[in-house]
Amino acid sequence: MLVIKNLKANVEGKEILKGINLEIKAGEVHAIMGPNGSGKSTLANVLAGHGGYEVTDGEIYFEGKELVELAPEDRAREGIFLAFQYPIEIPGISNATFLKTALNEVRKYNGKPEATPKEFMELLREKSGVLGMDPQFISRSVNVGFSGGEKKRNEILQMLMLQPKLALLDETDSGLDIDALKIVSSGVNVFKNNDNAVLLVTHYQRLLDYIVPDYVHVLSKGRIIKSGGKELALELEEKGYDWIKNDELIEENV
Amino acid sequence: MGNDLLNMIELRDFNLPTTKNEDWKYTNVAPIMKNNYVLGASLGYENHLSTVLHDFFFQDFDYYKVVFINGIFAGELSDLTGLESGIIVDSLSNFQKNNSELLSRHLNKYSTIDNGFNEINNSLSSNGLVVFVPKGKVVDKPIQVLYLNGDKTENVLSVPKNLIIAEENAQVSIIANYHGIEGKEYLTNIVTEVYAGKNSIVDLYKIQSEEENSYHIEKVQAYQEANSLFNHYNFTFGGSITRNDINTCLNDENIESHFYGLYLAHKKQHVDNHTYVDHAKPNCMSNELYKGILDGESRGVFNGKIMVRRDAQKTNAYQSNKAVLLSKSAVIDTKPQLEIFADDVKCSHGAAVGQLDENSEFYIKSRGIPQDIAKSMLIRAFAADVIEKIKIDELREQINHLVFEHLNRVEVKNN
Ligand SMILES: Nc1ncnc2c1ncn2[C@@H]1O[C@H](COP(=O)(O)OP(=O)(O)OP(=O)(O)O)[C@@H](O)[C@H]1O
Numbered sequence: 001m002l003v004i005k006n007l008k009a010n011v012e013g014k015e016i017l018k019g020i021n022l023e024i025k026a027g028e029v030h031a032i033m034g035p036n037g038s039g040k041s042t043l044a045n046v047l048a049g050h051g052g053y054e055v056t057d058g059e060i061y062f063e064g065k066e067l068v069e070l071a072p073e074d075r076a077r078e079g080i081f082l083a084f085q086y087p088i089e090i091p092g093i094s095n096a097t098f099l100k101t102a103l104n105e106v107r108k109y110n111g112k113p114e115a116t117p118k119e120f121m122e123l124l125r126e127k128s129g130v131l132g133m134d135p136q137f138i139s140r141s142v143n144v145g146f147s148g149g150e151k152k153r154n155e156i157l158q159m160l161m162l163q164p165k166l167a168l169l170d171e172t173d174s175g176l177d178i179d180a181l182k183i184v185s186s187g188v189n190v191f192k193n194n195d196n197a198v199l200l201v202t203h204y205q206r207l208l209d210y211i212v213p214d215y216v217h218v219l220s221k222g223r224i225i226k227s228g229g230k231e232l233a234l235e236l237e238e239k240g241y242d243w244i245k246n247d248e249l250i251e252e253n254v
Numbered sequence: 255m256g257n258d259l260l261n262m263i264e265l266r267d268f269n270l271p272t273t274k275n276e277d278w279k280y281t282n283v284a285p286i287m288k289n290n291y292v293l294g295a296s297l298g299y300e301n302h303l304s305t306v307l308h309d310f311f312f313q314d315f316d317y318y319k320v321v322f323i324n325g326i327f328a329g330e331l332s333d334l335t336g337l338e339s340g341i342i343v344d345s346l347s348n349f350q351k352n353n354s355e356l357l358s359r360h361l362n363k364y365s366t367i368d369n370g371f372n373e374i375n376n377s378l379s380s381n382g383l384v385v386f387v388p389k390g391k392v393v394d395k396p397i398q399v400l401y402l403n404g405d406k407t408e409n410v411l412s413v414p415k416n417l418i419i420a421e422e423n424a425q426v427s428i429i430a431n432y433h434g435i436e437g438k439e440y441l442t443n444i445v446t447e448v449y450a451g452k453n454s455i456v457d458l459y460k461i462q463s464e465e466e467n468s469y470h471i472e473k474v475q476a477y478q479e480a481n482s483l484f485n486h487y488n489f490t491f492g493g494s495i496t497r498n499d500i501n502t503c504l505n506d507e508n509i510e511s512h513f514y515g516l517y518l519a520h521k522k523q524h525v526d527n528h529t530y531v532d533h534a535k536p537n538c539m540s541n542e543l544y545k546g547i548l549d550g551e552s553r554g555v556f557n558g559k560i561m562v563r564r565d566a567q568k569t570n571a572y573q574s575n576k577a578v579l580l581s582k583s584a585v586i587d588t589k590p591q592l593e594i595f596a597d598d599v600k601c602s603h604g605a606a607v608g609q610l611d612e613n614s615e616f617y618i619k620s621r622g623i624p625q626d627i628a629k630s631m632l633i634r635a636f637a638a639d640v641i642e643k644i645k646i647d648e649l650r651e652q653i654n655h656l657v658f659e660h661l662n663r664v665e666v667k668n669n
């Protein structure tokens with residue numbers, strides 16, 4: 001589904017991603033962990049097409065299509081979804097308007113008819129039910145006055161509504177209390193099937209108790225320095241990142 | 255119609271401000287002076303009796319309807335049915351006939367003649383709107399006043415002189431709705447005086463959608479008594495050169511004033527808002543929130559003056575002015591002017607100019623929403639905190655509509 005080859009990217013002239021290689025297949029869950037500032041959000045933003053990040057080298061293929069030149073809205077329509085680490089507030093635009101516009105744009109692009117108001121409401125009721133969201137939220141402005149946890153929940157709701165093929169979840173678990181974490185995780189698990197994939201960025205092993213990854217990668221200073229199965233997350237929790245860094249240094253010295 | 259029958263007015267005869275005047279530094283009125291004008295009063299409005307005015311009005315709520323054409327009260331086109339007795343909504347000239355004593359107590363008592371435009375209004379105006387709400391009365395519906403200006407064949411000068419009197423404990427909401435008639439360049443030059451008596455509430459909405467070849471100048475001068483609340487909502491969409499002076503004098507204690515403004519401009523439109531809040535007595539509060547959206551080669555000016563006089567202890571005065579520039583050629587000049595002579599006050603002002611936020615745009619686009627709609631959403635978001643202040647629910651979405659219509663961008667609405 002997603003193939004990343006030797007991806008390098010700059011922010012304001014500074015190289016942040018220094019040659020990322022990663023392959024994600026349909027049906028898989030990948031977790032990316034790594035120290036603050038290592039480039040996890042940068043990777044997610046580059047995949048979603050943020051204009052502030054410049055790809056300087058490498059390739060990204062999504063379902064066989066080269067992504068780098070594709071506009072962010074087209075990536076979304078092709079099926080890439082980014083749940084933001086810091087969701088944006090949009091005063092004056094209701095969640096209903098926002099979701100309906102997004103849903104219909106994605107549908108149009110994929111040759112499907114727009115959702116009727118009734119279809120939209122039914123879909124919304126179903127998906128917000130999964131996340132235990134108060135239906136009142138729909139008439140409120142996007143993320144305005146939402147608590148940190150509500151914003152994260154709203155990201156997952158958008159994902160459930162848009163049904164992307166690849167969901168990039170950037171620290172969707174941070175700032176959640178334990179109940180919210182369970183709810184958000186169950187939202188992701190409801191979403192998950194054999195035809196889609198999830199890439200989640202997290203600092204905490206506890207999320208991975210609820211959303212079990214097939215692979216765990218460690219990103220450090222713009223490179224994936226170690227990959228493994230879900231046990232790797234446990235090991236990281238126990239020992240921190242330093243032991244890998246040391247390993248890596250040894251490898252580099254060889 | 256032969257011009258010789260009409261009295262042509264040369265603006266050169268009046269001492270209009272130049273850019274050498276500090277208060278007019280960024281607004282060059284020379285283009286206004288290149289025409290000679292026919293006074294609206296001399297044109298009459300008979301040929302507009304069959305004009306369909308319906309579409310000019312904001313709809314979907316109940317209101318008292320008043321029509322002025324080129325500054326002249328059109329009684330036949332107005333509808334004040336159901337207005338409670340004692341409350342007067344009329345033309346200045348009728349009011350003068352029937353209530354001359356009352357009029358002389360208020361007219362020209364609050365506004366001074368600050369410049370040539372005020373002088374023109376003062377010497378040429380014979381008409382305008384009067385709203386009189388006596389002690390304790392509450393006007394049950396907004397009064398929506400359509401000012402339709404301009405002419406197909408003449409350069410018209412309209413000079414409405416408006417007077418709003420809310421006596422003690424009175425409440426009134428007025429929507430001044432300015433539109434134009436396609437045709438020759440015209441000038442609308444208004445003076446509006448507002449008297450807000452003790453404990454009264456006056457909401458004054460101004461929505462200016464004049465033709466883009468027109469010039470629009472207004473001075474609003476409010477005078478507030480103890481415990482009164484004056485809300486001014488100022489929306490500018492039309493006009494080639496627009497200048498608003500919105501002034502209030504808080505001349506007793508526990509007074510509140512709010513100035514909300516949203517101005518849009520594109521092409522070569524020029525919009526200049528000057529506000530002046532004069533805190534003369536203690537324990538009052540004023541708050542200003544102005545936002546501008548500038549596209550094309552348009553230019554915005556905001557000058558917000560707050561005066562806190564020596565007696566005005568415990569004053570709270572806030573001012574915020576923000577502008578978003580949608581094009582590289584749009585320009586804004588903004589200047590706060592705080593003159594504080596009391597020591598125990600809370601005053602703050604802030605100004606910000608920028609583009610639409612890139613991260614917010616990315617967020618919206620990352621949901622599959624195309625660039626033009628994403629930008630429209632951000633425009634709506636930018637204007638939202640001003641528009642949300644409108645108390646008349648139905649008016650809010652209609653104002654939003656005008657935002658997109660005037661910027662000529664795809665509309666985003668909530669439904
Ligand atoms: N817009 C930007 N402008 C300047 N520097 C940036 C920008 N975005 C990211 N960076 C820099 O790139 C580096 C990687 O940032 P990134 O947000 O990708 O880290 P992260 O791994 O997601 O960290 P965290 O765990 O704290 O979320 C940091 O040094 C950051 O300061």
Ligand SMILES: [Mg+2]
Nearest residue numbers: 040041042085
């Ligand atoms: Mg991050």
